[in-house]
Amino acid sequence: MDRTEPPGHYDIPPPPAAPPPGARSVDMRVSKRLLWVGGAAYPLENITRVHTFVLTPRRWEAVRLFLKRLAIILSVAFALTILGGITTLASQDTGGTLVTLVWLGALASIGLSIAELVIVVGAQPQYVLGVETSGPSMAVVTCPQPHYLDQLVGTLVHAIENPGAEFQVRVERLLVNPKNYHFGDNVNMYGGTGNVGMAKA
Template identity: 40%
Template sequence: MPPFRPGQIELRIDRRTLWIGQAAYPLHNIARVFPVVLTPRYAEAFGRFGRRLAITVSVAFVVAAIGNLSIEMTQRSSTRSDNASSFTRTVVTFGVIALVVHVVNLLQVVLQKPQQAVAIETNGTSVALITAPDAQRRLALTQHIAAAIDDPAAGLTVHVDTLSINPAHYYFGDTVNVHGTGNVGRITL
C-alpha cells in the first residue's frame, strides 16, 4: 500500500464493516455505491444574491427615508441637516457591509468547480463521499466496494482522497421525492 499523501484517509473493509477514516458503515446497511459529479449550484447562488441585494437596498432606502423624515420633524433647522446626513451615512455603511457579506456568499459558490466523487449511500440518510485523482481509480473504488458487499471476507485497504465541500453549495445527484405532498417524482440533473 503506498504511503499517505496529505488530504488522504484510509478506506478499509474489515469483516462486515466499511471503514472510511474513523467512520464505520456496516456493509449490510449500504444501499448504493456510485460515481457522481457534484455540480455547484450557480443559478441558485445568483438568484439568492439578487434577492438579498434587492432586500438590502430596499430596507436601507426605507430606513434612511423614515429616519430622515423623523429627524426633519423633531429637530431644529440648525442641526437637522448634519444629523440627517450622519444618519444616512450610517445606513449606507451598514448597507455596504451587508452587500459585502452577500458578495462573499456568492463568491463561495461561484468560485467552486465541479467535483468528481464516489458516493456511498446507506439505508438511512447517511452519505459518505470519497474521491480519487482519476476516473479509472474512482470506478475501481466503486467496483471494489460493491464486490466487498457481496464477499466481505475479501477485504480491502486503500488510501482515498477526501472532499471538503459545503453540501448546500452543490447538487448531489438526482432529486427524488415520491412520497407525501411534495411529490416531484425524479428530477434528473
C-alpha cells in the same frame, strides 16, 4: 448456468498516487463486514448504493440568492433612509448619522453577499464516489484520478457480495460546503394520490 464475472472485473485497483502535501487524505477500508472511511464505520449490509458522480456547484441558486439578498438590503436601506430623512426634517436636526450607519451596514452586507456568491460561482465540479446507506448517512470521497474511483465502485460491490473480502486504499476527504453543491439525484413522483415532488440532497 454458470455466471462468472470476466477475469479481473472485481480485482482491487492499484492504490492511487500519494496525495500532494497538505491534502486531506483518509483510509477507506473494508474489514469484518464494515466499511471504514476515516473514523466513520458503515455496516456493509446497510449500504444501498455505491456510485460515482459529478458534484456540481449550485451556481444558479447562488445567483438567485444574491439577487434576493441585494433586493432586501437595498429596500431596507432606502426605507430607513427615507424614514431618517423625515425624522430629520421633523426635528429640525441636520445630523445624518443614522443614514450613514444604515448605508455602511448595507455596504458591508452586500460585500459579504458578493463574497459568498464568488465562492460558489468559482467552485469547480468534483468527481466523487458516494456510498449511500439505508439511513440518512452518506459517505463521499474523491481522488485526483477519476478512473480510480470507478474501479473502487467494483471493489466495494465485490466486498458487499463476498463476506470474506477485505481491502484498504487511500482516498481524499471532500472539503466542500454541502450547501453549495447538488448532492445525489432529483426524483419527481407523478400519479397516485398525495404524492409530492421530492429532491434528494
